Structure formats: C-alpha cells, structure tokens
Amino acid sequence: MNNLLQKTKGDKVIWTIVFFLSAVSLLAVYSSTGSLAYRVYSGHTEYYLFKQLSVLILGILIIYFAHRVNYTIYSRVAQIGFLLSIPLLMYTLAFGSNLNDASRWIKLPVINLTFQTSDIAKLALFMYVARQLSKKQGVIDDFKKGFLPIILPVVVICGLIMPANMSTALLLGASCMLLCFIGRVPLKYLAGMIAAGLVLVVLMFGIAKLTGMEGRTKTWMSRIESFFLRKRMKSPTRCSRRRSGS
Template identity: 40%
Template sequence: MKELINNLKGDKGIWSFVMLLALISFMPVFSASTNLVYVIGKGSTIGYLVKHLVHIFIGFGLIYLVHKVPYHYYRGLSQLALPVVAVLLVYTFFQGTVIDGANASRWIKVPFIGVTFQTSSLAMIVLMIYVARYLAKMQDKEITFKSSLFELWVPVFVILALILPANFSTAALIFSMVCMLVFVGRYPLRYLGAIIGMGITMLVLFVLFAKAFPDAMPNRVDTWMSRLDSFFDNRPNEDDYQIEKAKIAIATGMVYGVGPGKSIQKNFLPQSSSDFIFAIIVEEYGLIGGLAVMGLYLILFFRFLVSAHKAKSLFGKLLIVGLGFPIIFQALINMGVAVELLPVTGQTLPLISSGGSSIWMTCISIGIIISVTKKEEEIAQELAEKEEREAALQQLIDEHILREKQREEAEALGLEQPAAYSVEDTSVNPMSAVFGK
C-alpha cells in the first residue's frame, strides 16, 4: 500500500479530495438504492453497493493509468479522437438506448460487456482538449475570425448539434464551458460575442424546426420547453413531483439530518441515487452534511485554480481549466436543481451519484489534470536537483580555492607543502565529485 501511495504522482490535494468525495458517496448511494429494491423491485441493496464500488474502483484505475501518460500526448489524441466521437454520437442518435421511454437516446451499450455508456460525456472531454490545443497553438499568432471559425468552431458546433436533440443540458454546459475556456485563452472578445450570437440563433432555429416538424427527428424539445415553462411560470409539470419531494427531503433534514439510512423521500424520488442524491444527503446529514459536500467541491475548485496557476505551459493551464471547471459547475448545477434554483437538467453529482460512465469520465478528466500537475512536479524536482548539484559544485570549488591558497601561503613561508593530489581524487576535484569520474 505504501509503495502504491508513493507511485501516486501529481497534486496530492486533488488526489485527497477526489478520494474523499468517492468515500462519501457510498453511504448515500447505499441508502438511496432501497428505492430501487423495495419500491421498483430491482436487485438488492448490497448488489447496488457492490456495483457502485466496482464503478469507483474502475474509475480510480482510470485515474492512475491516465495520470501516467504525459499530458502533451493528448494534443494529438484529441485530433484523432474527435472524428471517432462524432461517429459514436451519430450512432447514439440513431441506435442508442432509450431510457424510461424517452423520445431521444443518450446511451450506447458496449458489446460483450453489457455496460451502457453516455457518449456525450466522452465528447465533452475530447472537445475541451481539442479547444485547449487550438488556443495553445495560436498563443503567439494572430487569430482571425475566418480561420478560427473553420478550425475551432465548426468542430464544436458539429459535436453540439449531435448532442443537442437528446441532451440539451449537456450541450448547453459544453457550449458555456467552451466559451469560458476560449475567454481564459484570450480569444478575441468581439469574435466570442459573434459566436455566442450564432449559437443562440442556431438553437432558436432548431427549436422552431422541431416544433414545425415534430416527427422529423427524435428530440426532447417539448420536454425542455415544459421544464422551462414550469420553472419560470410555475406551470404544472411532471418534474414538479421530483422537485417537491426533493424540497421535502431538504426541509426534513434541517441542521443535523435524520441520520444515515433514515431518509423517507428516497422511497418517492425516482432518481434518488443519481440526479437528486444531494437532496438525500441533506435529508440524512442535514445542512451540515450538504455544506460539507459543497465545501469539498469548492476546495477542489481552489486546487484546480492553484494547479492552473503553477502550470508552466499554456496548454497545461487550459487543460486544467477546461476539464476541471466543468466538474465543479456540474456539481453546482446538480445542487441548484435540488433546491429549485435551476430547472431540472438531469446532471449528476460528480463522483457521488451512482452510474458508471459519469464516474469514469469524471475520473479520466481528473487523471489528465493530475498528469499536468505531475509534470510540473517533475520540472520542480529537476530544478531543485540542479540547484543542489550547483551548490555542491560551488562548495567544492570554494574548498579547492582555499586549499590552493593555503598551499601558496605555505610555499611563500618555506613551509612543508601539502601532498600533491591527483585529478582523479574526488575529495579535491570538484568536477569528479559532482558528476563522477
């Protein structure tokens, strides 16, 4: 175990808080799984706990493997992976798995394994790396709107267009995070304003087309509109049931909570172990538990900021921002939905909600971020070793000069001279002592 811990390179703070969030997830997931067992009649609570343990274990395996890869390799990988992701999204759009009778699919089933996988999560990672690569490449060059439109924004809009019909919240999150990343990467603001305007225009056109030709393609436009109307105008909606139960759970928890495993609303919330797990956390652990979880995400956010500041290359900085910030914003969105600050989106609580692909994609992002911090640690260690060698060399040189001065003084006074030394004598030869024979 000690050897394994010593092999964990990179920012120890990020490692610690990610592990802590993963450990915290077990009790809420185990408690909320009783809804699936006793109300819906699927599986057993121990089975769901073991399944979640396997997901977490695989996730940390991915972190370990990914953080061993030098982060600059992801520049080229993003270019190769982007067309693959586009093909997977097209396949998902036409042949993906439909969940709970929805009229649009988000998942594909991995052959021979039987595991469902949400392709939009992988698309976000690949797209953020691709954007970071472009911004780093154009660091010392003048960016024109025409060149950036074809090289940067066309791939972004293609990926978003493939995600949008089935998952508006994820498409909106990706677009907002890309805009945030290009802003941090000093993309011209006048161009960014034009891109945002184009994005809004295309969204409106898509909604109008879907309304005019509802059978032309599978989409969830009516679901989005219903949720927005319900949120802003207080109109009745099927999601009101979930929101009301979530608010009851939060109100019941009060300050200290009802205790681990004693939640009542987990039996009524359909997505108690995923989309609304934060409500179960507050009900069982109270306001203190909810604030503690939020605090962990904010501390992790602070570690991302520190790591981005320490990164020497622009690509490393942008990787941390592009992959780390969406994790935090997704967590805040999940919490905002639970307390009805935001309309229902379907975003999970990273590292805490149950679900394999969401955990694994979050872990891949964390692994890439740690790979960046690992490289910076290696550079700092090399500099420290270089300074140590230089200091040792300077000390030996000083000793050599002192010995020569003593010999000259002895010769001047006619005293016995110190024995001559060989150039191979590392005790007086500074170059041999520091660098070897």
C-alpha cells in the same frame, strides 16, 4: 506507504475532490436505490451500492494511470479522439439505446453495460480545443486562421449531442467558451458565438413547434416552464399576498 505516495503525484486538492465526490456518489446511490434493490433482487439492498463501488474503483484506477502519462501524449491523440467521437455520436443518435425518450447510450454486448458516448466526446473535445488553442496562439486574433479551426469542432460535437441531450450540449459549449477565453480568444468572437448559439436554440424550438416534430423539445419546454413556475411561487410578492390574504 511513502513509496506509494511518491508514485501518486499530482494536485492534492484535485485528488481530494475526486475521493470526496466518489464517497458522496456512493451515499446518494445507496440512499436512492436501496428499496428498489430490495424489491428487484430479493432483499439484497446493497446490489446497486456494490455495482457503483466497482465502477468507482475502475474509474479511480483509470485516473491513476491516466495522470501518470505525459500530457504531450494527450495532445497527440486529441485529434484521433475527436475524429472517433463524431461517428460514435452519429451512431448513438441512429441506433443507440432509447431510455426516457432519448438516444444517449450505447450498450456493450458482453458486459451488458451502457455508457453515454457524449462523455467520450466531451473529453476528446476538451483535449482537441486545448491543442488547437496552443497551436493557434500566433494567429488567435485572425477569424479564419485562428478562431474558425477552434470553434468549428465545438459546433459539430455540440450539434450532435443537442438532439438527445440539450443540457449537456449547452454546458459543453459554455465550458469550451471558457476554455477559449482562457486561451486569449478575442471577446468579440466569443460574444458572437454565444449570440449565434442562442439564436440557433430559439430557431430549433420554433421549427419543432411549427412542424409538429417536437420530440425532446417537449421535455425541454416542460422543464423551463416548471422552473419559472417555481420561481413565481417563491417570489416575495406572492408570499406577501398569501400572508395578507390569510
């Protein structure tokens, strides 16, 4: 046992978080899919639970072997991963499996398992941005030599993810901005990129409305409207009015 613990090196807090979230995911999957599995698989309520458990075990094994690899190797393969993720995302947009009016998944033919290519792109982009930040520290204040080589990959990947999954693209862009902030990128460059991103999103909504090619923008707008509707329903003024009216 001690030998196993010695081989399983790493941050204990991160390992604890991984196992905790894995256990929570099992409970969430079982509680939300038990009745569905009972109807589809003739009383086998644990079907999706065992499927999730097998995927979790595979994922933890991948994490274990990945954390044993020297981190400098990830820096070497970061560029390859970034270049591979671009055609993968383009293929997903054009030929990916369409679920819930969005092409986010690719189905593996042999094992009949779908996965989101954006997950691979996120990991590749984080490694690539970290690599670029390390290499460009000497010229990090220079816009052309330091900032553009770091931010252009972020724009490309987020732009390819956005048509099918806007929330993932925004979160990925925000995470990369945080990574750039930690990497000492000047705040004026980051503020400019955030402003440009907001303008781009507004323009995309406007063009979709004018041309009638709304696509996923209908889903985005309905989510935004429902969010503000819930906020208005929970506002103190409305609550006080209801109480006074009653």
